[in-house]
Amino acid sequence: MRLEAINLGFRYSAQSPDILKALSFQVKAGERVGVVAPSGYGKTTLVKLLAGYEAPTDGRVLLDGAPLPQKGASPVQLIGQHPEQAINPRWKMRQVLAEAGQLDTPLLSELGIEPAWLERFPRELSGGELQRFCVARALYAGARFVIADEMSTMLDAITQAQVWRCLLAESERRDLGLVAVTHNPALAERVCTRVVDLREINHVAG
């Protein structure tokens, strides 16, 4: 399987400046690509387009040569930077996992999710604990590509290692494609098979 962006361009409105321009990018199944760039260079915009959260202004995002499915479960899943926004504050964690059909999976213990947490509301868990749920949710049965947008930035070192180890093992096992967006070159070096600098593939003027 192949997830690719062809000649991608994005701006918020016709008058506003380009955020992405003529950007081409590709991930294959089993590949782990790191995307690095300083703040404000469009990393998050790129992953939003790749995951189908936003529609590109120009160009296309293709999955195996076909556009991303607009309806139904998407094979491309995004793990965001703010787990507390990506989880409904009114839901217990059990519901959050059930939404993705991830209630009975060995993944939960691998991620260090305690069974007692399932009966809690999001505000009764810490950011790191919530992020584990987001990872478990993104790794639902239909996922083929997982995009981690600064997913471990706000985690402590031990949790970071634990979550990444689990994500890597799972993507190995299922031959998932992985895109890791990060500020941290060391992390990108360590986790990815290939690192892309967004400044080199994004052709925004100035």
Place this chain on the structure above:
Amino acid sequence: MDSPIVIDRPRRGVNRRLQTMITCIVLLMVAAGILLSGEWIPSDAVTPDFSRKGLSPSLEYPFGTDWLGRDMLLRTLKGLALSLKVGTIASMVSAVLATLIGAAAATGSKWLDAAINWLIDLVMGIPHLVLLILISFACGRGLTGLVIGIAVTHWTSLARLVRAEVLQIRSQPYIMVSRRLGHSTGWILLRHILPHILPQFVVGLVLMFPHAILHEASLSFLGYGLPPDEPAIGIILSESMRYLTGGMWWLAFFPGLALVLLVLLFDRLGENLRMLLDPASAHE
């Protein structure tokens, strides 16, 4: 300072959630009791009896009797039950209407949103009482006209609130996550958005309730609402105004107090329900 530190510890076995639930149940039972007592008190219990007119409150007549010798306690109960009925039905209908319209405006097309906003402005622009009188009169005075009138005039501010709330929730990341996990718009509306609206709905309902009762009273006072033989609390109050100068203070005092207590009761009920529904306090 050697006073011991006092830790406010709840009684064992009864945590705050349980206490809140018990409070809710008790309040609901009081409301149900008032409603039922209004049904059960036979109307000949409040027929005039001139042998006991104008009695001040006593053990036999705790709320006293009026200028026609009617027992004020029974009249107040009947009046409260009637007000409760009007208030509940009208604010219920109004709140449901508001939620549906508000949600439709937020999720529908731009055109629908604009149309609904225009309608809200229109209804808000007309004084309630004028619209109420028209509707109530057109529906042929009485309970139905009152309920329709109150329901049609009171939904606007709640509808605005619901619209804003739905718009805000729709833009939350977890909605997008849910969509990308393959859930339909209807599913998301039902599971993600509606539970967020529920507290607004409950609070809106509670706030609408006193309005509904007071509007019912003013309409009845003006003669466009309930007929005078039905002892609504508004009618009791407006009638008693004439006898207050004669020193019959209990005619207005007790029914008025009862009305305030009823409104307070609904306020407490709303507050307790909110605590149960809000995740920030649900587990305390």
